[in-house]
Every structure is written in C-alpha cells, then in structure tokens.
Amino acid sequence: MFRQDAVLDLAFQALADPSRRAMVDRLAQGPASVSELAKPLAMSLPAVMQHLAVLEASGLVKSRKVGRVRTCSIEPHALSRAEHWIAERRALWERRLDRLGQFLDETKGD
C-alpha cells in the first residue's frame, strides 16, 4: 500500500518523541488502557490520545476498545522493521571497517 520508506518515516517519527517512547516502554511490559498510559505523563488526555494516534498510524501500537476502555498493545513487527533498518546500515559500516582493518594488517608487512 505504502512506500516501505513511508512506513519507516512514521515509525521513527513516532519514536522521536519522549512521551511516545514512554508509552511504548510501558506497553513493552504488557497491554494498558489509555488512562494507564496517560497517568505518568504531564499532559491532558487529548494530548495522550494524539500521541496514541501517531503510534497507531506508525503501526508500532494497536488498540481495541471494549466497553468504555481502550486497551493498547505493542506490535512487535513494526518495531522489528525499524530495528533492522538501523542494524543493516550499522552492520554494513562495520563490515567495511573490518575489511579496512584486514587490508591494513595484510599490507603492514610489505
């Protein structure tokens, strides 16, 4: 549906805010309601809802409403995608450094 790129935009954008990371942090320990997520944050409930909307739009979090309570939980696949994007670039760079070091070692004796 979307450019893979756009998915990462949304994920990293979502993780860029400390309140949203606090929410993800909380959810990593298990599902929580909107008010539970809001409790430690120094902001209005609508503000928390907006953060939640950003997290859901990014795919990092899903939620379901039962009765009057909305329960939120982590979507590990989306976390995984962001994590792997970084890991791949870092691995590429580090492999490069290894090859460079190996080259220097090999030519040192010449």
Next chain:
Amino acid sequence: MFRQDAVLDLAFQALADPSRRAMVDRLAQGPASVSELAKPLAMSLPAVMQHLAVLEASGLVKSRKVGRVRTCSIEPHALSRAEHWIAERRALWERRLDRLGQFLDETKGD
C-alpha cells in the same frame, strides 16, 4: 551532558526523514563529501547542509573538513543506541508472549 532520552529524541528524529535516511544509507557504504550526499537528492545544497546538521547533532554522523571538502561518515555507536532501545522493548514484549504461551500450554491440560 544530556538526558539519555534527549539523545534518542535526536537520533530517531534524524532517522524520521527519508532524505536523511538516504544520506545514512549512502554513508553506510563509506565516507562521502557533502556534494556526493547531495547528488541523489532533489533539493538545494543548503537544504542538504541542514539535514547534515541534524544528523551531526544527533551523533549519527560526524564530518571533517579538509581543504574545501567536508567528508562525512557514520558514527556506529549512535546507531547502536537507537537500535538497542528498540531491541530491548521488543525483546521484553516477546519474552512476555513466550511466558503467556507457556502458561496457556501448562494450564491446557487442567
């Protein structure tokens, strides 16, 4: 110096933009000058400089000027920190799912 949190703010914020991710992607293959980074991007050079400034402020990229050429390169530690923040939360969640599955398996026979 900074809240660890603020470091992650800057890193994820930096990675949230596709042009900046393209720059990191390019740099993962080895150092590059500002103009090399700019070439594939459809924007003015000052715009690229501003993206570079964001990347440097986040610690993801370092640069050094020699003569009139500024050479940029990846800072793998900063990438690593962002990567691990995600990995830890995901691991926590997945361990929770495992315990839950185990619990369900164990009680299934009752």
Next chain:
DNA sequence: TCTATACTTAAGTAGAAACTTAAGTGATGA
C-alpha cells in the same frame, strides 16, 4: 592572479507537530 568549486550563512515561508481548553459520547455502577 583569476575563476570555478565546494561549501556556508542568513533570512524568509508554508506546512506539520504538540499541545491546550471546551464540549461532547457512550458504558458502568450505586
């Protein structure tokens, strides 16, 4: 020395982001 190259600085603008308050809606429990 003169000109082109490779950035760099400054200033301005449109649109997005992160809140706020006020006013709902629909479930729950006494």
Next chain:
DNA sequence: TCATCACTTAAGTTTCTACTTAAGTATAGA
C-alpha cells in the same frame, strides 16, 4: 435513572521543520 468514568471530537495556538533564494567565504587549479 442518573452521576461518574473513560475516552473522543473539535478548534485554536505556538513552536518547530523542511525547505527556498540570495549572497557570502575559502581553497584549488589554470
């Protein structure tokens, strides 16, 4: 039934972002 709880919607404000163009500065090469 009716107050309370748990959100939800709407609208407005302030701040930040991602650009732009125009005008520099310093180095390199002819």
